[in-house]
Amino acid sequence: MSAIPSDSAPARREAEGWIKLRRLLANWQGMTGLVLVLLFFASAIFAPLVATHDPFALDIPARLSGPTLEHWAGTDQLGRDTYSRVIYGGRVALQVAAIGISVSLVFGLLLGMLAGFGPRWLDNFLLLLFDVVRSFPTIVMALAAVALLGPSLNLVLAIVIVTTIPGYARLVRTATLALKNTEFILAERALGVGTARILWRHVTPNVIGPMFILAAMDVPVVVTVEAGLSFLGLGVLPPTASWGSILNEGYLLIRETPWPVVAAGVPLVLTTLGFTFLGEALRDIFDPRLGKGR
Numbered sequence: 001m002s003a004i005p006s007d008s009a010p011a012r013r014e015a016e017g018w019i020k021l022r023r024l025l026a027n028w029q030g031m032t033g034l035v036l037v038l039l040f041f042a043s044a045i046f047a048p049l050v051a052t053h054d055p056f057a058l059d060i061p062a063r064l065s066g067p068t069l070e071h072w073a074g075t076d077q078l079g080r081d082t083y084s085r086v087i088y089g090g091r092v093a094l095q096v097a098a099i100g101i102s103v104s105l106v107f108g109l110l111l112g113m114l115a116g117f118g119p120r121w122l123d124n125f126l127l128l129l130f131d132v133v134r135s136f137p138t139i140v141m142a143l144a145a146v147a148l149l150g151p152s153l154n155l156v157l158a159i160v161i162v163t164t165i166p167g168y169a170r171l172v173r174t175a176t177l178a179l180k181n182t183e184f185i186l187a188e189r190a191l192g193v194g195t196a197r198i199l200w201r202h203v204t205p206n207v208i209g210p211m212f213i214l215a216a217m218d219v220p221v222v223v224t225v226e227a228g229l230s231f232l233g234l235g236v237l238p239p240t241a242s243w244g245s246i247l248n249e250g251y252l253l254i255r256e257t258p259w260p261v262v263a264a265g266v267p268l269v270l271t272t273l274g275f276t277f278l279g280e281a282l283r284d285i286f287d288p289r290l291g292k293g294r
Helices: 008-026 028-045 082-117 120-135 138-149 153-180 183-190 195-231 243-252 259-286 288-292
Strands: none
Touching: 008 028, 008 259, 028 082, 028 259, 082 120, 082 153, 082 195, 082 243, 082 259, 120 153, 138 153, 138 195, 153 195, 195 243, 195 259, 243 259
16 A cells, blocks of 8 residues: 555645635625625725825814715714714724634633533533623623723723623533544543643644634624614713714714714624625535535
């Protein structure tokens, strides 16, 4: 029997990666989501280049104007350019989503592995902790936190992190329990391989894909939470531009001009659709159970 080349495994993984990429490019839903997500990232990262005005600059004579060549989405009650404020509001949404989801992924991975691979009492304690956190509605938790600490962007981040960690931790715990008593894991433990190495080499590669898919699905939820808290006055404080605060200001003046509500609502809807479409496409491509049926 001829020896198998040592580089066959990396070549096979590379080939599988190209196949999945082609499947994503051939999926209209995934491509639509990818385009919307890239537009969201590009507009937020390059906001100073995309915006046409200073989002804080006042122009009282032009207040509450409709769309013009000077102000593409009109102006608010203080004459500030609505389009530029919406663009900079995307930066707040991106900051909350990127930092909140990243921190939640790390802590969810660690806590899920501890629950699944640790002793039974630790598993029960962490499950109880996850259930306690998930039992509190996000808005109720936000109201309690604001009453103690006051509204701020850091508070929104903390609420997002605390409320999203249990979902990732439960996913990792389930995968860890499924692998914990498999033959190759038991064999490595019998050979004296450390727990940290087993978790890093065998558990993490099996859960990182589903975690990223779940993260893509959670981004619109996080963006909506930030917008909702800012709409209620529990998020970022004026004059910082946020989609939620722009919606709040526009709602109070909707009888005079509807453009602030429209300008802030459209990117919120498109961002939600983009990440939802992309997450659905990634799930269809990477979930092996769905792949067998195709």
